Amino acid sequence: MAGGVTTAASGTPYRVSFNGPLDLESTLFSGQVFRWRHVGHWYQGVAFDNVIRIRRTGGSLEVVGCPDAAADLWPLLADYLSLNADLERIYNSISADGRIRSAVARYGGMRVLRQDPWECLISFICTSASNIPRITRNIESICQAFGRPISGTGGSMHTFPTPEALARATEAEVRELGLGYRAAYLVSSARTIAEGAVDLMALREAPYEEALEVLTSLDGVGDKVANCILLFSLDKPEAFPVDTHIDQCLREWYLDGSKLNRVKMRTWAQEHFGRNAGYANHYLFHDRRQQTSTRLPK
DNA sequence: AGCCAGGCCCTCC
DNA sequence: GGAGGGCCTGGC
Numbered sequence: 001m002a003g004g005v006t007t008a009a010s011g012t013p014y015r016v017s018f019n020g021p022l023d024l025e026s027t028l029f030s031g032q033v034f035r036w037r038h039v040g041h042w043y044q045g046v047a048f049d050n051v052i053r054i055r056r057t058g059g060s061l062e063v064v065g066c067p068d069a070a071a072d073l074w075p076l077l078a079d080y081l082s083l084n085a086d087l088e089r090i091y092n093s094i095s096a097d098g099r100i101r102s103a104v105a106r107y108g109g110m111r112v113l114r115q116d117p118w119e120c121l122i123s124f125i126c127t128s129a130s131n132i133p134r135i136t137r138n139i140e141s142i143c144q145a146f147g148r149p150i151s152g153t154g155g156s157m158h159t160f161p162t163p164e165a166l167a168r169a170t171e172a173e174v175r176e177l178g179l180g181y182r183a184a185y186l187v188s189s190a191r192t193i194a195e196g197a198v199d200l201m202a203l204r205e206a207p208y209e210e211a212l213e214v215l216t217s218l219d220g221v222g223d224k225v226a227n228c229i230l231l232f233s234l235d236k237p238e239a240f241p242v243d244t245h246i247d248q249c250l251r252e253w254y255l256d257g258s259k260l261n262r263v264k265m266r267t268w269a270q271e272h273f274g275r276n277a278g279y280a281n282h283y284l285f286h287d288r289r290q291q292t293s294t295r296l297p298k
Numbered sequence: 299a300g301c302c303a304g305g306c307c308c309t310c311c
Numbered sequence: 312g313g314a315g316g317g318c319c320t321g322g323c
Contacts, residue, residue: 125305127305129305129318130321131303131322134322178320178321181317181320182319183319220306222305222307225304225305244302244305261313
């Protein structure tokens with residue numbers, strides 16, 4: 001379990017000066033990634049085959065890695081966190097919309113991550129008709145079963161599995177982890193990637209429409225999941241995933257209750273919000289979820 | 299107890 | 312071509 005590891009990532013922190021807008025809490029806990037936890041005063045996650053801890057102190061970020069040196073991990077992490085994205089410019093491009101302006105005011109500094117597309121693909125196949133606690137459990141189970149133990153963690157933490165490792169799994173094995181009907185999709189898509197029939201990294205250079213078409217050819221990947229992968233890992237800021245929350249937002253606030261199907265809602269929103277529609281989407285999504293979870297406490 | 303959740307896929311209109 | 316039901320599982 002994430003919280004029990006005291007030996008991992010506990011060396012001297014690497015400190016780097018950073019004064020830009022960055023809300024780690026919203027960024028790491030807004031449903032775009034599922035492997036980060038609160039551990040003491042740190043955020044701890046698994047990325048780049050390492051356990052990583054990060055926190056903000058004054059005008060700097062502190063990073064600890066395990067097993068690799070934080071100084072070596074830092075460039076990867078800065079890229080992952082999209083620290084070079086110009087948030088002010090992005091906000092300007094979507095803030096003609098009042099709903100977006102108020103969400104940006106609440107969660108300024110929340111960034112859309114630039115994740116590994118393979119991990120993103122598998123993670124979002126898991127999200128279908130599920131919920132965050134279950135998704136988080138499912139992904140940890142997959143890592144434990146098919147990933148590699150990370151040295152220095154006493155075997156408690158595991159890397160995200162490679163495409164080859166997951167391609168070797170059977171549907172039954174994945175089902176036993178509690179993935180339900182998603183198991184077949186996971187194995188099938190892993191095999192497609194492991195065979196090299198689809199090159200996910202290459203989709204970073206491809207136009208949005210083309211990348212969308214390739215992704216939706218994978219088992220278990222429809223328009224919504226594909227748009228998540230495009231937004232969170234493939235450099236497509238115009239991607240706009242329409243899930244039930246966004247569906248409700250749009251109908252309630254923008255479409256006056258009229259019912260379009262989800263793909264039509266997406267294209268409408270991409271037109272409405274423009275080239276950074278994905279950022280608008282993520283702020284709407286996070287705002288909506290925060291509102292409903294605080295209004296209906298468990 | 300039954301419905302629905304951060305959907306996808308297939309069938310039938 | 313589009314709406315509707317089925318699918319694993321868990322939580323309320």
